[in-house]
């Protein structure tokens with residue numbers, strides 16, 4: 001069907017409600033808008049399905065949620081006989097229509113005879129991952145668009161192991177979704193009837209309690225927290241999202257009583273009115289926290305994104321607050337956890353850390369020292385979650401820690417996705433531990449770099465929207481593939497990895513990576529969550545300044561080449 005035909009179908013079919021039709025009529029004279037809304041459908045990307053809320057097949061709305069859930073239900077029912085009783089857990093964040101879409105998903109599952117567990121109100125995404133395993137459910141759904149702007153929403157799917165679905169399963173579900181061209185075949189059961197039949201259950205504090213109990217078991221140094229307790233000050237911002245449900249509670253219960261939440265950002269608000277982008281990767285989201293900090297002088301400022309799977313932070317150095325990158329937070333946490341295990345003589349001989357191919361190699365240098373293997377996956381925390389499952393199935397390795405440069409971290413195995421509630425508590429513990437030794441986190445980072453090398457990493461992205469943007473992204477990658485760089489910044493390229501050819505055990509991916517003779521690295525890939533091409537840089541030097549100079553030179557050389565390609 002052409003986009004025009006689809007538009008007409010939505011206008012004329014009785015299945016679609018009046019509000020939907022009114023919205024469609026209002027764009028009747030805007031051909032480009034009609035095309036954009038109907039020329040394609042939404043697909044599973046790096047982090048599930050994401051789109052702008054609105055009417056159309058290329059938008060997020062209740063019909064697309066129903067269609068996706070019917071596809072998921074079909075797939076689930078083919079996979080397992082027990083699926084109906086096991087059920088599916090549903091969570092959502094603070095976005096526009098999140099609760100409505102969560103209820104729509106439940107109604108479709110119930111219509112298919114599948115039990116739905118729905119959280120009583122918004123919850124962090126990692127708690128959903130935990131709940132799927134805790135309730136022995138067959139799958140999970142989170143209605144969220146993570147850190148995207150307010151006009152977005154989305155649909156993340158989890159499988160029974162608690163991990164986000166990987167491409168192979170996403171393909172199976174997509175095939176089912178694509179077969180639903182007639183929306184009236186979608187099963188649907190009203191909530192009241194579903195409740196009577198025991199198919200719909202609200203869950204909440206009992207899952208929170210169990211999650212918090214597990215979280216506490218990860219704390220290695222409760223006595224240090226007790227000692228630092230009232231001296232160690234934290235300001236936290238949930239950025240109007242779901243983090244506030246668990247982060248303050250978790251921090252308080254492990255002993256950080258001197259905690260304040262930024263009042264203007266404490267309540268859920270789908271507009272995210274105090275920030276441009278609710279993404280803790282952006283230092284600007286901490287402006288209000290910094291205003292509070294002038295008076296309060298906290299040791300740490302912590303921030304989580306709307307679905308509380310990403311954590312960003314600022315730390316106090318004298319009267320300044322500085323940020324750390326996702327890579328830096330990740331290596332600090334990894335080193336802390338490994339060193340504590342080593343000290344307690346609890347480091348397993350088969351321990352493994354899992355990171356992605358665009359995450360800092362400093363992790364490998366450190367983990368080597370502990371005799372811990374570092375395994376690389378493609379970008380996306382779902383691949384890190386998948387490794388945990390593999391380790392357990394094969395019984396050959398023990399998962400110790402996983403992280404990505406994009407501010408995602410995970411310890412333990414009771415959650416199978418990045419967890420900012422967990423990261424907030426572990427970072428606070430780690431910072432209190434080093435404070436007790438007279439160090440701040442930046443000094444500890446320098447200690448690590450002194451020992452293992454000054455690895456500085458950076459990321460640059462170019463926003464290239466729409467079909468034309470997509471073509472430019474392909475052109476950049478094609479040119480870099482064809483011209484195969486031999487030398488960058490005066491250093492010889494020792495290896496070019498084209499992940500399209502399948503590198504090691506990794507599935508094929510549109511990623512190009514150049515390793516240089518001085519251990520510097522460049523990686524280029526299209527984002528799977530935004531219309532962007534991403535360039536990742538690593539420079540390694542004898543000291544900070546040397547590494548920084550190299551990093552700047554690498555960036556200048558590659559980015560000017562890229563500009564030439566797209567001009």
Ligand SMILES: O=P(O)(O)OC[C@H]1O[C@H](O)[C@H](O)[C@@H](O)[C@@H]1O
Pocket residue numbers: 046047146379380381382404406408526527528529530534
């Ligand atoms: O680089 P992208 O494909 O846009 O992905 C960036 C990040 O997006 C989401 O947050 C995913 O959960 C992460 O696993 C991923 O690293």
